[in-house]
Amino acid sequence: MSLKVSPLAPHSYPDMPPIAGVSLGAIEAGIKYKGRKDLAVIRFSEPAIVAGVFTRSKCPSAPIDWCRKHLQRGKASAVVINSGNANAFTGKKGAEAVAISADAAAHVFNCAPESVFLASTGVIGEPLNAEGFREHLARLNPMLSEDGWANAARAIMTTDTYPKMATQSFQIAGKRFSVNGIAKGSGMIQPDLGTMLAFVVTDFPADHSQLQTCLNEAVEPSFNSITVDSDTSTSDTVLLFSAPEPASSVGSLPDNALDMFRTALSEVMLELAMLTVRDGEGASKLIEVTVSGAEDDQSAKRIAFSIANSPLIKTAIAGEDANWGRVVMAVGKAGEPADRDRLNIYFGDVRVAFAGERDPGYSEAAASAVVKRQEVPIRVELGLGDGHAKVWTCDLTHDYIAINADYRS
Amino acid sequence: MSLKVSPLAPHSYPDMPPIAGVSLGAIEAGIKYKGRKDLAVIRFSEPAIVAGVFTRSKCPSAPIDWCRKHLQRGKASAVVINSGNANAFTGKKGAEAVAISADAAAHVFNCAPESVFLASTGVIGEPLNAEGFREHLARLNPMLSEDGWANAARAIMTTDTYPKMATQSFQIAGKRFSVNGIAKGSGMIQPDLGTMLAFVVTDFPADHSQLQTCLNEAVEPSFNSITVDSDTSTSDTVLLFSAPEPASSVGSLPDNALDMFRTALSEVMLELAMLTVRDGEGASKLIEVTVSGAEDDQSAKRIAFSIANSPLIKTAIAGEDANWGRVVMAVGKAGEPADRDRLNIYFGDVRVAFAGERDPGYSEAAASAVVKRQEVPIRVELGLGDGHAKVWTCDLTHDYIAINADYRS
Numbered sequence: 001m002s003l004k005v006s007p008l009a010p011h012s013y014p015d016m017p018p019i020a021g022v023s024l025g026a027i028e029a030g031i032k033y034k035g036r037k038d039l040a041v042i043r044f045s046e047p048a049i050v051a052g053v054f055t056r057s058k059c060p061s062a063p064i065d066w067c068r069k070h071l072q073r074g075k076a077s078a079v080v081i082n083s084g085n086a087n088a089f090t091g092k093k094g095a096e097a098v099a100i101s102a103d104a105a106a107h108v109f110n111c112a113p114e115s116v117f118l119a120s121t122g123v124i125g126e127p128l129n130a131e132g133f134r135e136h137l138a139r140l141n142p143m144l145s146e147d148g149w150a151n152a153a154r155a156i157m158t159t160d161t162y163p164k165m166a167t168q169s170f171q172i173a174g175k176r177f178s179v180n181g182i183a184k185g186s187g188m189i190q191p192d193l194g195t196m197l198a199f200v201v202t203d204f205p206a207d208h209s210q211l212q213t214c215l216n217e218a219v220e221p222s223f224n225s226i227t228v229d230s231d232t233s234t235s236d237t238v239l240l241f242s243a244p245e246p247a248s249s250v251g252s253l254p255d256n257a258l259d260m261f262r263t264a265l266s267e268v269m270l271e272l273a274m275l276t277v278r279d280g281e282g283a284s285k286l287i288e289v290t291v292s293g294a295e296d297d298q299s300a301k302r303i304a305f306s307i308a309n310s311p312l313i314k315t316a317i318a319g320e321d322a323n324w325g326r327v328v329m330a331v332g333k334a335g336e337p338a339d340r341d342r343l344n345i346y347f348g349d350v351r352v353a354f355a356g357e358r359d360p361g362y363s364e365a366a367a368s369a370v371v372k373r374q375e376v377p378i379r380v381e382l383g384l385g386d387g388h389a390k391v392w393t394c395d396l397t398h399d400y401i402a403i404n405a406d407y408r409s
Numbered sequence: 410m411s412l413k414v415s416p417l418a419p420h421s422y423p424d425m426p427p428i429a430g431v432s433l434g435a436i437e438a439g440i441k442y443k444g445r446k447d448l449a450v451i452r453f454s455e456p457a458i459v460a461g462v463f464t465r466s467k468c469p470s471a472p473i474d475w476c477r478k479h480l481q482r483g484k485a486s487a488v489v490i491n492s493g494n495a496n497a498f499t500g501k502k503g504a505e506a507v508a509i510s511a512d513a514a515a516h517v518f519n520c521a522p523e524s525v526f527l528a529s530t531g532v533i534g535e536p537l538n539a540e541g542f543r544e545h546l547a548r549l550n551p552m553l554s555e556d557g558w559a560n561a562a563r564a565i566m567t568t569d570t571y572p573k574m575a576t577q578s579f580q581i582a583g584k585r586f587s588v589n590g591i592a593k594g595s596g597m598i599q600p601d602l603g604t605m606l607a608f609v610v611t612d613f614p615a616d617h618s619q620l621q622t623c624l625n626e627a628v629e630p631s632f633n634s635i636t637v638d639s640d641t642s643t644s645d646t647v648l649l650f651s652a653p654e655p656a657s658s659v660g661s662l663p664d665n666a667l668d669m670f671r672t673a674l675s676e677v678m679l680e681l682a683m684l685t686v687r688d689g690e691g692a693s694k695l696i697e698v699t700v701s702g703a704e705d706d707q708s709a710k711r712i713a714f715s716i717a718n719s720p721l722i723k724t725a726i727a728g729e730d731a732n733w734g735r736v737v738m739a740v741g742k743a744g745e746p747a748d749r750d751r752l753n754i755y756f757g758d759v760r761v762a763f764a765g766e767r768d769p770g771y772s773e774a775a776a777s778a779v780v781k782r783q784e785v786p787i788r789v790e791l792g793l794g795d796g797h798a799k800v801w802t803c804d805l806t807h808d809y810i811a812i813n814a815d816y817r818s
Contacts, residue, residue, distance in 0.1 A: 055741075056742075056744075057742055058741045058746070058747040058748070059738070059740055059741030059747065060741070060749070088734070088737065089737045089752075089765065089766060089767070090766050090767070091750070091764065091765045091766025091767075093766065094766070123734060124737055125733060125734035125737060125762065187721065190742075229720045230639075231720065231721050231735075231738060232738070232742035234738055309639070310640050311640065311805075311813070312597055315809070315810050315814045318810065318814050321814065325495075325497070325498060325532060325533025325534035325535075326533065328468045328533055329466070329468065329640060329641070329642065329643055332464075332467045332469070332641070332643055333467075333599075333640065333641035334467070336467075337467070338468065340467060340469070341500065343468070343498075353498065355500065356498065357498060357501070357502065357534075358498070358499070358534050358535065396810065398811075400720070400810075401724050401727065401805065401807050401810060404720070404721055404724035404728070405724045405727050405728025
């Protein structure tokens with residue numbers, strides 16, 4: 001089936017600055033889709049430092065097992081990503097396909113198999129045939145280039161309707177550093193303390209432990225704060241690579257250098273997450289849910305997700321119905337501390353509920369005007385403590401059903 | 410909007426045997442709907458013993474507050490139920506509407522307001538105007554009758570497409586006892602250890618504590634094992650009344666009498682729960698999810714609900730796509746102990762996955778044949794322990810979106 005581009009798609013894509021020693025590309029490997037590229041590569045001319053976070057699913061894919069195992073070494077020469085097949089729940093055959101893929105890349109790129117990182121996205125449970133990968137990678141190798149970001153971002157799409165790219169740069173002592181990221185994701189999106197497929201590369205010279213710490217911090221308010229459909233993938237992966245110029249190190253930079261990197265990384269991660277939720281399957285509106293006054297931040301986040309995952313709220317927004325009573329319902333069912341009689345609810349700047357009942361100045365017209373927007377902010381004040389959270393989701397439309405009732409067949 | 414009757418509706422309704430001293434009826438009070446009855450009454454000529462379970466929502470409706478408070482007394486003279494307005498999140502006005510309703514019923518039925526039990530279902534957050542209830546109840550009073558079960562069951566419907574009734578009878582020492590129940594519910598259904606609106610009446614002479622214990626037991630495998638959309642209502646209520654013949658008591662019955670009652674009650678509760686999920690908003694298929702081999706029953710139930718609430722699984726079933734990989738996903742995301750490599754999955758009797766990968770004898774045709782049925786059994790074996798659970802849900806179709814994108818407006 002051919003999908004129309006999300007109405008929430010960005011109007012333009014960023015120019016991704018080249019990062020020295022990092023080349024990318026993609027090729028048609030015929031894994032599932034016809035007439036489009038489905039095998040992408042990120043190649044590091046010198047081994048890059050790597051950090052990663054992965055799905056907490058109890059049924060992780062074979063590539064996740066592989067990446068977790070080799071992340072300890074913390075060095076990457078290449079990343080090979082395919083779409084059309086998740087290589088998840090594929091047992092021994094899955095592990096074999098992973099080994100074949102890594103061996104193929106090691107041969108073509110002249111590196112150790114353990115320095116090849118792998119990710120797969122697509123159907124769960126179908127064996128992945130990787131026998132042809134060596135030939136495909138050999139054909140792709142001479143085509144890899146420093147400006148291949150968009151090619152790679154397109155090749156990893158499944159039900160995505162647009163490629164997802166983000167970049168931030170900063171200068172330290174006259175030297176410019178960049179953080180470039182690509183991601184994919186549209187359905188099966190509620191990354192659970194891991195995330196969807198995303199690959200972020202920087203020339204900032206951090207060590208493994210710094211990279212991993214910065215990544216863990218950046219994941220929480222970005223990918224771990226979005227949901228399309230409450231479903232968590234078997235394949236969620238974020239890999240962050242540092243590919244600095246030879247002989248550069250964070251030790252030679254000023255004290256605030258790591259902070260500048262951390263800020264740039266957070267921006268890129270948030271932008272990739274927002275691009276993902278804006279491409280939520282069938283999305284017609286972006287919903288931003290803010291919860292304040294909760295007992296603590298974790299409680300606020302659970303309540304925010306209870307709202308963001310409620311099919312009744314998501315369908316109401318799709319129908320441009322300011323049915324704020326369903327927000328009350330979602331707060332009530334979250335299983336977190338809440339006092340009905342202190343609850344305030346806002347749609348945009350319109351206070352619709354105050355102190356446990358409909359706002360005395362409630363205006364259906366004013367509330368309706370907010371839900372007619374393409375971006376709908378919903379805010380809940382609990383009045384209990386200082387806990388705060390913000391999460392994003394999209395509405396639930398007929399197109400979600402259409403996409404998912406016949407995705408596999 | 411007018412809803413087509415669920416294809417999972419029962420082909421006929423049971424004949425509800427009269428229960429001596431219990432009369433029912435309904436009347437058009439014009440609360441929200443036009444041209445249909447929306448105010449129902451169950452009247453006990455002698456005060457009935459009552460037990461109840463209610464939503465665990467942190468934002469319970471005003472009638473829930475009222476019932477919780479007066480359940481302690483354990484005696485009921487009448488139940489007044491309205492549809493079209495949930496009287497939830499209505500603050501002081503809600504509490505006033507409840508008091509007005511109880512006073513009106515007390516006046517008309519010549520009883521104490523505290524012996525009037527109340528339930529409301531419909532839109533959340535709109536004040537309920539109960540000023541007219543006294544006049545409506547006075548008109549209704551002479552029309553109450555022992556065979557008014559279907560009338561009452563119809564009057565409490567909202568987006569329900571058919572009335573929900575169930576009955577069981579049993580004989581003890583030549584005396585016949587009955588358990589009659591009515592319920593409503595179609596959307597906002599994942600009763601959280603409370604349940605949806607359901608009213609069950611028996612002439613079995615149990616005391617308050619026996620009734621409450623039997624009810625608590627019966628709720629768990631029935632209403633607490635169904636979900637339509639993972640959303641938990643502010644108004645979920647089950648009330649169970651014992652209206653025995655005067656001077657009868659459980660003490661005068663044989664030892665196994667309470668067990669016979671418990672069995673009949675469980676049957677009635679399960680049937681009402683199944684009728685509710687079969688009328689799930691937009692449902693075209695009934696899905697039965699069985700999880701075995703979990704660490705314990707609670708863990709099994711969480712995994713079963715993770716499957717039953719996955720929009721990706723529910724849309725796949727709607728599309729008759731045997732996409733069992735999504736079952737793997739839902740097991741993985743449940744946050745409960747699971748070992749990917751021991752997992753077996755069945756669609757009906759067809760084993761689709763075995764020991765962590767696609768079944769060696771997997772047949773797409775055989776799996777597809779199961780999901781083409783109107784009732785689709787999904788079974789997961791975890792291979793960890795003895796934990797077992799069974800829950801029911803329906804599929805997620807375009808009609809769910811259509812119903813909920815414009816329910817309130």
